[in-house]
Amino acid sequence: MLNQVEALGRWGIDSLEQLGRAGVLLGRVVLRVPNLRKGFPLTMQQVYAEGVLSLLIIIVSGLFIGMVVALQGYHTLAKFGAAQQLGPLVALSVTRELGPVVTALLFAGRAGSAITAEIGLMKATEQLSSMEMMAVDPLHRVVSPRLWGGFISMPMLTIVFNVVAIYGAYLIGVKWLGLNSGAFWANMQTSVDFHLDVLNGIIKSIVFGLVVIWISVSQGYEAEPTSAGIAKATTNTVVYSSLAILGLDFVLTAMMIGGW
Amino acid sequence: MLSQRAMNSFVGLFVLTAILGLIILAFKVSGLTSFLKPAGYDISAAFEDIGSLKVRSPVKIGGVVVGEVSTIKLDPTSFKAVVIMHIDSHYRDIPDDSSISILTAGLLGDNYLAINPMYNQTYLKNGSEIQDTHPAMILEKLIGQLIYKLSNPAAPNTATASTTKTSETNNANHE
Amino acid sequence: MNNLVEIKDLYFSRNGRAIFQGVNIHIPRGKVTAIMGPSGTGKTTLLRLIGAQLRPSQGEILVADENIHSLSRKALYRLRKKMGMLCQTGGLFTHINVFENVAFPLREHTQLTEAMIHSLVLLKLEMVGLRGARDLMPSELSGGMSRRVALARAIALDPELIMYDEPFSGQDPISMAVLVKLIRTINDAMGLTSVIVSHDVTETLSIADYIYVIAGGKIIGQGTPNQIDHEKAQQVRQFLDGLPDGPVPFHYPAEPFASDLLGVRLDA
Numbered sequence: 001m002l003n004q005v006e007a008l009g010r011w012g013i014d015s016l017e018q019l020g021r022a023g024v025l026l027g028r029v030v031l032r033v034p035n036l037r038k039g040f041p042l043t044m045q046q047v048y049a050e051g052v053l054s055l056l057i058i059i060v061s062g063l064f065i066g067m068v069v070a071l072q073g074y075h076t077l078a079k080f081g082a083a084q085q086l087g088p089l090v091a092l093s094v095t096r097e098l099g100p101v102v103t104a105l106l107f108a109g110r111a112g113s114a115i116t117a118e119i120g121l122m123k124a125t126e127q128l129s130s131m132e133m134m135a136v137d138p139l140h141r142v143v144s145p146r147l148w149g150g151f152i153s154m155p156m157l158t159i160v161f162n163v164v165a166i167y168g169a170y171l172i173g174v175k176w177l178g179l180n181s182g183a184f185w186a187n188m189q190t191s192v193d194f195h196l197d198v199l200n201g202i203i204k205s206i207v208f209g210l211v212v213i214w215i216s217v218s219q220g221y222e223a224e225p226t227s228a229g230i231a232k233a234t235t236n237t238v239v240y241s242s243l244a245i246l247g248l249d250f251v252l253t254a255m256m257i258g259g260w
Numbered sequence: 261m262l263s264q265r266a267m268n269s270f271v272g273l274f275v276l277t278a279i280l281g282l283i284i285l286a287f288k289v290s291g292l293t294s295f296l297k298p299a300g301y302d303i304s305a306a307f308e309d310i311g312s313l314k315v316r317s318p319v320k321i322g323g324v325v326v327g328e329v330s331t332i333k334l335d336p337t338s339f340k341a342v343v344i345m346h347i348d349s350h351y352r353d354i355p356d357d358s359s360i361s362i363l364t365a366g367l368l369g370d371n372y373l374a375i376n377p378m379y380n381q382t383y384l385k386n387g388s389e390i391q392d393t394h395p396a397m398i399l400e401k402l403i404g405q406l407i408y409k410l411s412n413p414a415a416p417n418t419a420t421a422s423t424t425k426t427s428e429t430n431n432a433n434h435e
Numbered sequence: 436m437n438n439l440v441e442i443k444d445l446y447f448s449r450n451g452r453a454i455f456q457g458v459n460i461h462i463p464r465g466k467v468t469a470i471m472g473p474s475g476t477g478k479t480t481l482l483r484l485i486g487a488q489l490r491p492s493q494g495e496i497l498v499a500d501e502n503i504h505s506l507s508r509k510a511l512y513r514l515r516k517k518m519g520m521l522c523q524t525g526g527l528f529t530h531i532n533v534f535e536n537v538a539f540p541l542r543e544h545t546q547l548t549e550a551m552i553h554s555l556v557l558l559k560l561e562m563v564g565l566r567g568a569r570d571l572m573p574s575e576l577s578g579g580m581s582r583r584v585a586l587a588r589a590i591a592l593d594p595e596l597i598m599y600d601e602p603f604s605g606q607d608p609i610s611m612a613v614l615v616k617l618i619r620t621i622n623d624a625m626g627l628t629s630v631i632v633s634h635d636v637t638e639t640l641s642i643a644d645y646i647y648v649i650a651g652g653k654i655i656g657q658g659t660p661n662q663i664d665h666e667k668a669q670q671v672r673q674f675l676d677g678l679p680d681g682p683v684p685f686h687y688p689a690e691p692f693a694s695d696l697l698g699v700r701l702d703a
Binding site: 044162185194198 | 264267268270271273274275277278281282284285286288289290316
């Protein structure tokens, strides 16, 4: 019995230490004078690897999610004779919640796990160590571009997701289910507020992006340099990121609905 | 690995797509009409009860949107709700003896302000106040009035009529 | 004799286990110094201590008369540019080809033009005999070849000190001979100071100028190859001659075999 308590305590202290190290990592990467000449091309490479290459999954998911929400929403709204409200239903669900959250979850699964695996492998094959010995700080060369790349990519991916999802809903609602196109857009425009809905959603995606990339990079950097260690780190990235996204979503929504 | 140039081009395309998306979201989805406050003038009106009127609720004349609510305050001395509205500069000729009421859009919709134009030759301008105001219809008050009317169908204002009615109903109940 | 690296009274522990207990090593300039010992004695750790990737619990390490653990990050990085390190696995960057790998330190730390970098890279690759392989990716190289590329990268900035971490391990006889020749030739041609950490006795003894034998966290023998060859101490002899049993026992400490088999303590 005492062993279990001791193990629990040790786990708690280990987790705190892990969090602390991750915090120090973030601090060292963020709080420095950026070398724009060298850092810019590296960051662009990462925006490409994380953002552009994620576009396919984001667009396909956005399309399907928009279409499903429209289909489900229509059948429920039609019972109340409120089928005209399909536009606002989809637009508000997507811009406020589905857009930022689903994009972040997909991003964590695709780009986040890739980053963890990459950094973990660089550590295991002593690439990071040789970089350090060559007087090149791996934090600046490897970690920082990935962090900024994710930070920049996330809101852009969310915007693309939002647009594609709403367009998917338009396809289902107007072209298939026969709603009036003018009413669809007009009702949407009166219900969706740019500052409260669209911009808040984008703010959420920026926060999620930062958290996901931070977790990915820390897990990769601290991974044990064995194949089992890297597998564990990659799994952790996806799990912790997902939990963090959903938890933060709740916190941010509460703050936003209260009218911060 | 693509060359740096190809990569940069794709990233540029990505950013362009995102900006385009943002514009679509702004104008087609959320109906943002302008970032700046459109030219116009402010008028005010005091209400007993504004119901669920909010800032940015529309102001309409005959169903057409002519402005929106910019501020809602409580007058500390008269305890009336003071609503300040921003009216579009296109609508310069609203008579200053017009009345204003708070209506509901549809059965379950939000509240909005409807100006009922009257006949004066002098018009509302910046800082004018509309005197003739009708408060929002609160559902609970309506129900209360309805119940009262139902239990006193004839002349609800005379006391004798009500007592006669009450005794008649009581006799009817005892039989 | 000018010592490039001086290790004074070094104590270092990891996870509660003492790795070094009072080690003194001098690495003279321009010579090849070898540090040998059984596996697990922390030879790689020693190199990382010299490179200031780890901190000692006690004692100090001076490189070019400067205590490296008291330097600021910037000063440390400046010092590291004068050091080259060859890791056990080579540590090549897998996403860029051989040429880019060798050019990496040049691009990071100098403002040379592309043309100059091109010439320098070809020079270094020529020194290790891999100029023709410059467009290959690291995944296409054999183990020996990737080590030679890593060597070319380590000497790209013309360092003063170069450290080799187990350069001969797992190499076939030909690659081993190539590496042996390279280490000695480069050391003499470029006036480098080389530190080799290894447990390949024959190869190391053939090129080293001075040898330290470490076991159990202490130095158990040191001297020129000739002196070491004639060393009488049991521990050193077991290591040099490759004897399976001696001061380092064959059996890991355990209960008497009979009692283990029978499941009872016979001397109870």
